[in-house]
Amino acid sequence: MTLEPFGTRLRHAMDTRGPLCVGIDPHASLLSAWGLGDDINGLERFTRTVVESLAEHVAVFKPQSAFFERFGSRGIAVLEQAVADLREAGALVVMDAKRGDIGSTMAAYAETYLRKDSPLFSDALTVSPYLGYGSLRPAVELARESGAGLFVLxxxxxxxxxxxxxxVRPDDPAGRTIGAIMLGHLxxxxxxEEPMGSFGAVVGATLGDLSSFDLDINGPLLAPGIGAQGATPADLPAVFGPAVRNVVPNVSRGVLTYGPxxxxxxxxxxxxxxxxxxxxxATD
Known part of the structure; x- marks a missing residue:
């Protein structure tokens, strides 16, 4: 089955379910707050509860891979099941793995998360460009082929x-910062691309006025920092300006603390x- 481009699917999900992205971050303190053990059984119950409670109501979920990886292969199995269940319920999955490498290694990371028949196939993947934006090319190409997307730090x-x-990159004619250069690549x-592209940026909602940066990348902006980190939904227009309609605000503990x-x-x-x-x- 050929998927529509991630940007198209994301725009539809945001317009129908709203732009909220819920992080799935089963760290030890949160498992404890839920009365669960910091073990595979606690991880599985936590994850299943979040998925069953929210999968049909929220547009986007962002599982943090590290919190599953720490339990080894059994933790990865829980993550695989969560990804499958979320996508079956019509939600989009952004795998927060922040992968970044060169050559065949970057290609292998891309195959893990962006190949359609992979057990960890996700609608989008967070990646780090700080080995050079060109190092992400295998992920960009496979994402295009699969109808998936990327969120670049x-x-x-x-x-x-x-x-x-x-x-500031010293040889950049415009004297741009590295962050601005990454936005330019995206x-x-x-x-x-219409209604928007599939290659987004991670831009913190806690950063205050970003008017000196061109955030109009015709793609989504994944915005962590709302809730426990101090930013509020009301802050979004001031931070993101005209690009606010393409913002995907991520809330993790601000929602998860209300479980189980x-x-x-x-x-x-x-x-x-x-x-x-x-x-x-309010910005319309």
Whole structure:
């Protein structure tokens, strides 16, 4: 089966279910808060509860691969099942694995997450371009072939990111920062795509005014930082400006702390989705 491009599918999902992305981050403290053990049984119950409670209501989910990988092959099996169940329920899956390498190794990462018959096939993958944007070419090409997408780390919310992302490339004629250069590459990938391209950027919602950056890449902007990290849905228009309609705001602990009660999880997700939609609508 040939998939429509990720950008097309994402635009439809955002327009029908709202733009909220819920992170699935089963770290030890959250498992404990749910009354679960920090073991494979706790991981499986946590993940199944999130999927069963939210999969039919939320547009996008972002499982953090590391929290499953730490349990070895059994943890990966839980992740595989979650990806399959989420996609079967009509949700899109962004695998947060932040892969980045060169040559055949990058191609192997792409095969793992972006090949349609892979057990971990996801609608999109987070990738790191800091071995050079060209190192991502195997992932870009396979994503296009598979109808998948990428989210490239561009302007991340962690304070350490600035030493790389805000650095100026000395041979760039325009004196752009590395983050701005990454945004430029993505705009090139998405040129002419409708309703938007499939190659997005990760841009932190906690970064404040980003008007000095051209965020109009004709593609999605995955925005972590809402909820526990301090940003709110009301902050989105000021941070993202005219590009806010393409923002996919990610909330993890802000929703997950309401588990394991399924109703409370859905209510929390609904609140965030409505607040995000209201904030975006106010800019029209």
């Amino acid at each position: 561009a302007l991340t919310s962690n304070p350490e990111g600035a030493e790389v992302q805000r650095a 705009a090139d990938e998405n040129a002419g 009660d399924a109703t409370a999880l859905r209510e929390a997700a609904t609140r965030y989705a409505e607040e995000i939609q209201d904030a975006v609508a």
